Amino acid sequence: MKITPGLFEAYLKCPTKCWLRATGERSAGNSYSEWVNAQNDSYRLTGTPRLVAAFRNDEVLLSRDIENFKVAKWRLAFNFVARAQMDCCALESEIHALRCMPVDGRQELSEFIPIRFVFTNKLSEDDKLLLAFDAFALSRSLELEIPLGKIIHGDRLRRVDREDLRAQQRSAEAP
Numbered sequence: 451m452k453i454t455p456g457l458f459e460a461y462l463k464c465p466t467k468c469w470l471r472a473t474g475e476r477s478a479g480n481s482y483s484e485w486v487n488a489q490n491d492s493y494r495l496t497g498t499p500r501l502v503a504a505f506r507n508d509e510v511l512l513s514r515d516i517e518n519f520k521v522a523k524w525r526l527a528f529n530f531v532a533r534a535q536m537d538c539c540a541l542e543s544e545i546h547a548l549r550c551m552p553v554d555g556r557q558e559l560s561e562f563i564p565i566r567f568v569f570t571n572k573l574s575e576d577d578k579l580l581l582a583f584d585a586f587a588l589s590r591s592l593e594l595e596i597p598l599g600k601i602i603h604g605d606r607l608r609r610v611d612r613e614d615l616r617a618q619q620r621s622a623e624a625p
Contacts, residue, residue, distance in 0.1 A: 493569035534590030
């Protein structure tokens, strides 16, 4: 079974909804849910150029190609797909943006920061958990620790550190 952010988000809303999606049941459609998805996509498309403006052209990677990903010159990547095989399932997450920061000025060691775009001004617990899912899938994919993540929402930039992400994951697992 492949666990994606959509399936994880469905679980956060309703475990039955998650099970139905995982088994391939078709939904009847929900106009509000479709509107929220459209708003998030639109916000992501308008937020991307604002993020790109802070970097030189040769530092931005728009390709999903893993070979280009491993080139150390980039500092910002978009639409990176993180895939990891677990014992019981596969994880797959399309990370909205990924920031690569050199550690202590050394090129060979880098810190990766997943970035998620959310159009609302107020973040929900689900938004933070979806960022934690992105970080978890990325860490399993790259076999590296992901110390923090960022959520760009509304007109502000919020940074969520690792401890917050772990606390969010534990609260989701509690009955």
